[in-house]
Amino acid sequence: MRAALADAAADDSISRRAATIVLSAMYWRNTWKYESRGYRHLFWDSGTMLANLLACGDAMGLAPRVLTGFVDTAVNRLLGLDVRHEAALELVPLGPETAVAPVARALPPIQLDVVPLSSSEVDYPALRDMHEASMLDSAAAVDHWRTGRLDDASPRSRSSGRTVAAHDREGNRSSAVEAHLVPLPAATREAGRGLGDTIQRRGSTREFGEAPLSLLELATTLWCATRPWDSDAPSGLVDVFLVANAVDGLTSGAYRYRPDAHALEIVREGAFRNESAYLCLEQPLGGDAAAVIYFLAPLDAILAARGNRGYRLANLEAGVMGGRAYLAAYAQGFGASGLTFYDRHVVEFFAPASAGEDAIFVTALGRSRMRVRSEEAKIPVISRLRRQPS
Numbered sequence: 001m002r003a004a005l006a007d008a009a010a011d012d013s014i015s016r017r018a019a020t021i022v023l024s025a026m027y028w029r030n031t032w033k034y035e036s037r038g039y040r041h042l043f044w045d046s047g048t049m050l051a052n053l054l055a056c057g058d059a060m061g062l063a064p065r066v067l068t069g070f071v072d073t074a075v076n077r078l079l080g081l082d083v084r085h086e087a088a089l090e091l092v093p094l095g096p097e098t099a100v101a102p103v104a105r106a107l108p109p110i111q112l113d114v115v116p117l118s119s120s121e122v123d124y125p126a127l128r129d130m131h132e133a134s135m136l137d138s139a140a141a142v143d144h145w146r147t148g149r150l151d152d153a154s155p156r157s158r159s160s161g162r163t164v165a166a167h168d169r170e171g172n173r174s175s176a177v178e179a180h181l182v183p184l185p186a187a188t189r190e191a192g193r194g195l196g197d198t199i200q201r202r203g204s205t206r207e208f209g210e211a212p213l214s215l216l217e218l219a220t221t222l223w224c225a226t227r228p229w230d231s232d233a234p235s236g237l238v239d240v241f242l243v244a245n246a247v248d249g250l251t252s253g254a255y256r257y258r259p260d261a262h263a264l265e266i267v268r269e270g271a272f273r274n275e276s277a278y279l280c281l282e283q284p285l286g287g288d289a290a291a292v293i294y295f296l297a298p299l300d301a302i303l304a305a306r307g308n309r310g311y312r313l314a315n316l317e318a319g320v321m322g323g324r325a326y327l328a329a330y331a332q333g334f335g336a337s338g339l340t341f342y343d344r345h346v347v348e349f350f351a352p353a354s355a356g357e358d359a360i361f362v363t364a365l366g367r368s369r370m371r372v373r374s375e376e377a378k379i380p381v382i383s384r385l386r387r388q389p390s
């Protein structure tokens with residue numbers, strides 16, 4: 001299969017790598033609840049899974065690389081996916097390089113019966129249309145898309161007055177910038193749980209308690225969420241905004257995180273629990289959380305630079321960042337939950353810092369009110385069984 005996959009992804013390295021994991025989405029798993037808006041969830045969810053996969057792959061020295069550009073129909077066909085219901089979203093080659101695969105031969109189509117998820121499904125054509133509108137139809141198109149110029153889309157390189165360098169040419173911090181920046185403590189590298197334990201316990205916190213986060217816990221989470229990863233897609237498309245409700249040593253308010261300076265830029269000070277709950281589609285989690293990360297991105301600029309597939313990239317990058325925030329939270333012994341939101345109101349809330357951006361995804365952070373119970377529930381069933389006397 002490797003040679004066929006390498007052709008479909010216009011990437012020779014796949015034909016030498018030990019394995020390639022393909023993440024696919026079954027639409028109905030999200031559309032039963034989110035309808036056409038479920039399209040975004042496909043990338044948030046696969047981003048959440050990718051965060052785990054990248055962490056495991058890196059820890060095992062397997063050098064995982066995320067490929068977002070490929071000929072969609074070729075990969076779907078290779079896997080025998082029924083494209084009315086399911087589609088491949090990302091490829092992740094990993095493992096050592098081996099001998100080059102023989103030249104691809106024509107492979108017969110796979111036609112498997114699939115156990116339906118429900119007795120009946122509702123079709124959301126808008127979702128399929130959106131996916132089709134962002135497909136690449138040949139290896140040449142993949143190549144062209146991948147090597148396209150991206151610089152203009154990157155928030156870090158946009159020349160609006162908002163994004164100012166933290167250092168002048170001599171490397172001194174500019175006082176104008178520093179006045180608006182709250183420096184964060186350096187992230188802890190050795191935090192609490194190991195990776196396997198963290199992933200076992202990772203879940204979505206259903207109710208946040210009042211206990212605050214420390215500034216170090218928040219700083220570590222933001223730092224971990226924004227580390228680059230190996231990919232054929234550009235990084236830095238997504239900006240990180242924050243509502244701090246209960247973080248020791250940090251005035252409550254709205255902020256923007258600046259990864260380059262590892263600092264928070266103040267948007268507005270104030271107590272915004274009510275506003276944050278409202279922005280998160282009136283879900284109490286958004287108000288009860290100690291801090292809520294809002295991922296925003298300049299979609300117009302991204303679409304102009306990357307075409308329709310840029311929409312996938314922005315949602316995927318935010319999904320991976322959110323997934324990494326989950327891991328950082330559970331490694332440090334607190335909790336997180338992905339959330340959906342009112343698009344326009346999120347952008348208005350963070351104005352003027354959010355000018356030209358769109359709301360992409362939200363991740364809430366805090367300590368679970370039902371910590372003991374939820375932790376117990378995460379112990380794998382098998383070890384619970386083993387503990388019982390025979």
Ligand SMILES: Cc1cc2nc3c(=O)[nH]c(=O)nc-3n(C[C@H](O)[C@H](O)[C@H](O)COP(=O)(O)O)c2cc1C
Pocket residue numbers: 041044045048202203204205283285337338339340341
């Ligand atoms: C991308 C993403 C978005 C989510 N959005 C919401 C949401 O809007 N409201 C909510 O209560 N939970 C939300 N969740 C939590 C899910 O309900 C939860 O992840 C799902 O039930 C799976 O459980 P687990 O995360 O504990 O494994 C979201 C989770 C993710 C990963």
